[in-house]
Amino acid sequence: MKRLAAAALAAFLLSQNAFAQGDYPAKALRIVVPYSAGGGADLVARIVAEQLGMRLGQPVMVENRVGAGGSIGMQAVAAAEPDGYTLGLVTPIFVITPLTAKNPAYDALADFAPVGLIGFTPQVLAIHPGVAARSPAEFIAYARSKPGALNFASLGPSSTQGLAAILFNRTTGIDAVEVPYKGSAPGVTDLLAGNVQYMFNALPSMLPHIRAGKLRALAVTGERSSPLLPEVPALGQTVPGYKVTTWYALVAPAGTPREAIGRLNRELATILAGREVSERLQGLGLEPEAGTPEEAANLLRAESERWKRVVREAKIPLE
Numbered sequence: 001m002k003r004l005a006a007a008a009l010a011a012f013l014l015s016q017n018a019f020a021q022g023d024y025p026a027k028a029l030r031i032v033v034p035y036s037a038g039g040g041a042d043l044v045a046r047i048v049a050e051q052l053g054m055r056l057g058q059p060v061m062v063e064n065r066v067g068a069g070g071s072i073g074m075q076a077v078a079a080a081e082p083d084g085y086t087l088g089l090v091t092p093i094f095v096i097t098p099l100t101a102k103n104p105a106y107d108a109l110a111d112f113a114p115v116g117l118i119g120f121t122p123q124v125l126a127i128h129p130g131v132a133a134r135s136p137a138e139f140i141a142y143a144r145s146k147p148g149a150l151n152f153a154s155l156g157p158s159s160t161q162g163l164a165a166i167l168f169n170r171t172t173g174i175d176a177v178e179v180p181y182k183g184s185a186p187g188v189t190d191l192l193a194g195n196v197q198y199m200f201n202a203l204p205s206m207l208p209h210i211r212a213g214k215l216r217a218l219a220v221t222g223e224r225s226s227p228l229l230p231e232v233p234a235l236g237q238t239v240p241g242y243k244v245t246t247w248y249a250l251v252a253p254a255g256t257p258r259e260a261i262g263r264l265n266r267e268l269a270t271i272l273a274g275r276e277v278s279e280r281l282q283g284l285g286l287e288p289e290a291g292t293p294e295e296a297a298n299l300l301r302a303e304s305e306r307w308k309r310v311v312r313e314a315k316i317p318l319e
Contacts, residue, residue: 024084024260028059031250033089034073037064040204040284044118044248045089047280048271055267069097069158071105078111082253084260087115090249092160095304099311100158102318108304114296115250116265118272119281119288122222122245123164124206125235126215127198128191136219136238139198140172147175153187153199156180157316161187163307164200164221164244166314171239191215202246203228204285221245228285247303248286249296261293 031049035041045062053060065073070093080086088094098104106112125136133139143150152169154162161184169176179196181187184205191199192214203226209215210229219235220226221244236242250268252261269290271277281288291299 024263025056025058027085028061029053029056029085029087030061030063031087031089032063032065032073032077034065034067034070034094036066040121040202041089041091041248043284044281044286047277048089048118048250048268051271051274051277052264052267055271056263068105069101070094071097071101074108074112075105077251078106078253080253082113082255082257084252084256084264086253087264088112088251090251091246092303092307093158094251095300096160096163096307097158099304099308100316100319109300111254112251113254113256113261114293114300115252115261116268116293117289117291117296117299118248118250118268119286120222120245120247121284121286122203122220122226122234123161123200124203124210124217124226124229124232125168125198125200125219125221126191126206126210126217128194128196129213129216130194131197131216133218134216136233136235139218140174140238143174143176143198144172148177150174150176150198151179151196152176153191153196153201154178154180155182155184155187157311157314158319160244160246161200161202163310165198166316167244167310168200168235168239168242170314171242200244202285207285226285227282247299249299251296265293 031045033042033045049060049062065076074088077086077088095108098108133142152165154165156162184201187199190196207228210217217229217232219233221235223243224234225232272288272290278288
């Protein structure tokens with residue numbers, strides 16, 4: 001144990017010396033994405049990684065570590081050397097997963113050091129066109145008149161989509177049946193077929209079907225209408241206080257030197273301010289928004305407290 005402690009101390013002092021000499025980064029970095037390749041979070045990570053590599057003068061690789069509600073990937077980040085060379089791409093599921101687990105694999109607040117925000121995207125409340133409603137108020141009235149008769153697609157109570165629907169149902173007094181899916185795609189497929197009547201999902205995933213008239217968008221879940229659907233209102237206009245956004249941020253293992261966090265945050269802010277990256281992210285339905293590490297930490301704390309309250313009040317069983 002003494003040898004291990006001495007080795008760890010030596011490694012820490014060496015890393016601090018390297019940062020003091022301004023040698024960071026001296027090798028390739030990696031961004032761990034706890035989701036499958038090709039998905040929204042993966043695409044965001046790859047856009048950021050490409051530009052971050054150019055700014056840092058070192059390759060930034062994206063590594064997909066999928067499974068267990070994101071826990072496998074985030075465990076890998078938490079266990080990595082806190083030297084500024086391993087980062088994690090996180091979304092709300094990052095704080096939600098530990099809240100719905102009997103034995104959480106990680107502590108979202110204690111095991112990580114926030115690097116910075118990347119941006120936000122709203123979810124959209126979409127219904128099958130066969131449902132007789134053309135506004136959030138009409139849908140709420142329709143659903144209330146048919147207790148237990150409507151089905152909604154969900155990715156489970158440990159997902160943003162699932163909790164967004166649960167929060168909506170509880171807030172509006174809707175009694176509907178949750179139909180869980182292992183991924184967004186099969187849920188959307190059943191919504192298109194009319195096997196479920198409504199679904200909350202990330203806007204980019206639903207946009208093609210909405211524009212084709214195969215689904216009807218009733219509301220978005222951000223503070224205001226999305227530029228991609230300017231005619232669709234924010235749900236908070238009908239359900240006061242309702243707001244659910246999918247956010248993206250970068251984190252590092254706890255203990256990562258402040259100098260590394262500061263450098264990464266500054267480069268990230270510069271990247272997001274650039275027109276090329278901004279337009280590419282907006283094309284994915286994302287509103288770029290940089291922020292300090294402290295602002296990212298505040299967001300993680302606020303989101304953790306909020307969803308902890310929803311999980312408790314909805315009596316969602318721990319898995």
